[in-house]
Amino acid sequence: MSFLNLNNTKKILHFLVLIFPLIIVLKSAAINIALIFISLISILLIVKRQDFFFKDHFIKFIIIFLSFIFINSLFQFHNIETVIKSLGNFRYLFLTFAVFITLENITKKNYFLFIYLNLILIIFIGLDILYQYNFNKNIFGLMPGMCDSNLENCVRFSGVFGSELIAGGYLSQIGLLIFLLIRENKKFNENKFYQIITNTFILFLFLIILLTGERNALLIFLICISLFFFLQKKIRIVSFLISNVAFLIILLLISQNSQSIKARYINFLDISSSKNGSGIIEKITNTPWSYHYQAGFELFLEKPLVGHGYKSFRFKCSETKIDKDTIANKEKHKNYRACSTHPHSYVVEFLSENGIVGFLFFIIFLFIICSKIIKSRKYLKNDYIAIGIGSLIVAILFPFKPSGSFFSTFNASILFYLLGFFLYYTRELKK
Numbered sequence: 001m002s003f004l005n006l007n008n009t010k011k012i013l014h015f016l017v018l019i020f021p022l023i024i025v026l027k028s029a030a031i032n033i034a035l036i037f038i039s040l041i042s043i044l045l046i047v048k049r050q051d052f053f054f055k056d057h058f059i060k061f062i063i064i065f066l067s068f069i070f071i072n073s074l075f076q077f078h079n080i081e082t083v084i085k086s087l088g089n090f091r092y093l094f095l096t097f098a099v100f101i102t103l104e105n106i107t108k109k110n111y112f113l114f115i116y117l118n119l120i121l122i123i124f125i126g127l128d129i130l131y132q133y134n135f136n137k138n139i140f141g142l143m144p145g146m147c148d149s150n151l152e153n154c155v156r157f158s159g160v161f162g163s164e165l166i167a168g169g170y171l172s173q174i175g176l177l178i179f180l181l182i183r184e185n186k187k188f189n190e191n192k193f194y195q196i197i198t199n200t201f202i203l204f205l206f207l208i209i210l211l212t213g214e215r216n217a218l219l220i221f222l223i224c225i226s227l228f229f230f231l232q233k234k235i236r237i238v239s240f241l242i243s244n245v246a247f248l249i250i251l252l253l254i255s256q257n258s259q260s261i262k263a264r265y266i267n268f269l270d271i272s273s274s275k276n277g278s279g280i281i282e283k284i285t286n287t288p289w290s291y292h293y294q295a296g297f298e299l300f301l302e303k304p305l306v307g308h309g310y311k312s313f314r315f316k317c318s319e320t321k322i323d324k325d326t327i328a329n330k331e332k333h334k335n336y337r338a339c340s341t342h343p344h345s346y347v348v349e350f351l352s353e354n355g356i357v358g359f360l361f362f363i364i365f366l367f368i369i370c371s372k373i374i375k376s377r378k379y380l381k382n383d384y385i386a387i388g389i390g391s392l393i394v395a396i397l398f399p400f401k402p403s404g405s406f407f408s409t410f411n412a413s414i415l416f417y418l419l420g421f422f423l424y425y426t427r428e429l430k431k
Contacts, residue, residue, distance in 0.1 A: 010105060013041045017102040018114045020095075020417060021174045022121060025160060028409045035091040035413070042094040045101070053097050058368055058423070065361045066090055069310055069407075072354055076309025086310040089407055092416035099420020100427075115181050119201070122175045126208040129159040129167055133211045133260075146213070155260040156213040166410055168214025172221045173396065173414045175205045177421065180228075180388035206247055210254060213264040216402050220395045222247060227391035231373060232384075289345075289402055291338035294322040296348035300355065307355035311407070314341045316352075342405035346397065349406055362406075366397050372426045379429055386425040393418055 016023075016038055023034045046054065053059060066089050073086035106114075132138040136152070138159045145156035145165045158167040183198050202225075209217050225247075255262040284290065298320040299308055308316050317323055323338035343349050350358040373390035376383040396403075396415060404411045 009041050009044055010101070013038065013045070013098050014102045014106060014110075016041075017098050017420075018106075018110065020413075021118050021178075024170065024174065024410070024413060025121070025125070027161075027164065031409050031413050035095060038098045039091045039094040042097050046097075053100055056423075058372075059093070059096075061364070061368070062093055065365065066093065068357065068361065069354065072306050072358070073310035076306070076312060078309060078312060078315050082309070082311050085407075089412070092412045095413065096416045096420040096423065099417055100424050103421065103424040115178060118174070118178050119182065122171065122178055123201075123204070125159055125167065126171065126175075126204060129157050129208050129211055132159050133157050153259065155263050157211055157260075164410075165212075165214065168209045168212035168217030169220075169404070169410070170414075171205055171209050171212070172214075172217040172224075173392065173418065175209075176221065176224055176392050177389065177418060179205065180385060180392070183388075184385045206250065207254075210251065210261055210265070213260060215264060216404070218265070219398070219401045220392075223395035223398055223401075224388075224392045227394060228388050231377065231387045231391060286334065286336075288336045288340075291322055291326055291333070291336055292317075292340055292343040293345060293348050295320040295338035296343035296345070296352040298322060299352040300348075303355060305355045306357055307351065307353045310353060311342075311405075312353050313343055313349065314339070317343075342408075344402050344404070345399075346403050346406050347399045349403075362397075363399075366394065366399070369393050369397070369422070372422070372429060375429045376426055380426070386422065389418060389422045389425060393422060 016034055020034065023030050054063070069089060070083075070086045073083050077083065103111075128138045132142070132144055136154065137143055140160065142159070142162045144154035145158060145163065147154035156165045158165045161167045161170070179198065179202055182201070185194070206221060209221055251261075251265060255266050295317045296313065299313065299316055302308070317339040320338060326333040326337050343352060346362060347359065350362045354361075369390055373387055373394070376386035376390065380386055393415070396418075406412065
């Protein structure tokens with residue numbers, strides 16, 4: 001039988017999708033190699049099947065969105081590498097397609113195997129971070145990040161991810177996905193012991209995310225859990241309040257015995273020492289994030305309609321007034337710079353790089369996700385998983401929090417991976 005037989009190609013695609021959480025752990029090179037194979041196989045399947053997936057209005061919208069990013073990068077040309085990368089963003093949509101058709105065809109046995117193997121992977125990653133937190137190196141000898149000169153007082157812990165401080169982001173997204181899939185199991189409602197196990201797992205996730213020192217990851221976790229409880233058909237206000245109060249109490253208690261957690265989540269602005277309002281404002285504005293945002297808005301005002309082009313912030317921020325000021329007045333700005341590879345905000349990133357047009361694409365993307373969540377509550381009998389994964393995507397895209405770069409390999413791969421699950425579980429919604 002030919003290697004290009006649909007059954008063979010589907011099996012390869014299913015395998016890549018099911019091990020994708022492990023591939024993410026292996027970092028960018030492995031992710032990009034996997035995405036190349038996923039894209040090639042997806043194109044083959046689409047040609048063979050004329051797949052209906054790409055006839056969906058939301059998918060058409062994403063195609064237009066990605067096409068605009070590519071065309072804008074051509075017109076705002078910085079270098080050929082940037083143009084190629086902007087075209088390469090379509091590989092993330094093929095990942096969404098691959099997840100969707102895998103869920104359509106996967107057996108229950110393989111589905112539960114996927115869940116439980118990834119549960120083991122997440123627990124392993126979490127325990128490794130706990131080990132690193134206590135012994136200043138993980139089981140492979142990798143050191144934590146953001147340490148003092150003696151390599152003792154460290155505030156970022158990433159375990160197997162090493163120098164890439166993304167463990168919290170992984171656990172808050174892939175970890176919550178697995179939690180939601182576990183909780184979907186009928187055993188959750190039928191077996192008290194099963195409920196204890198899943199609730200213990202979510203507490204474990206929260207504690208490990210705290211230890212990583214990733215504030216954005218913690219926000220994703222808390223926003224997702226809050227939305228998840230609040231958006232149930234039977235609004236569980238008690239669960240909503242109890243969960244958030246419990247997480248807050250745990251954070252406060254642990255911070256009293258952990259300098260790294262206290263530094264990352266309680267005293268990172270040292271606002272409590274401010275004697276008046278102007279002191280608070282000054283401390284908030286004199287931060288790296290504030291300077292990134294100011295540089296981004298400067299760039300946006302220069303080209304408000306379509307911005308400076310894909311991934312242009314890293315090239316153009318050095319031309320901004322705020323960055324020049326941070327260089328000229330280092331002491332005043334605590335040696336912070338306005339320049340970075342990205343402005344640490346999806347909103348500022350889209351405004352500065354793709355202008356109002358790009359920003360509107362981002363907002364409409366978010367609006368469609370929210371609309372599908374609301375429709376899930378109205379039309380789907382089993383709306384639990386759709387609301388849960390939808391809440392997770394909204395938490396990731398939430399405009400009023402710091403973030404990484406939207407199209408970084410790590411962030412985009414996870415987002416579009418989750419999108420495949422979300423579209424599958426909302427496939428029965430009325431168009």
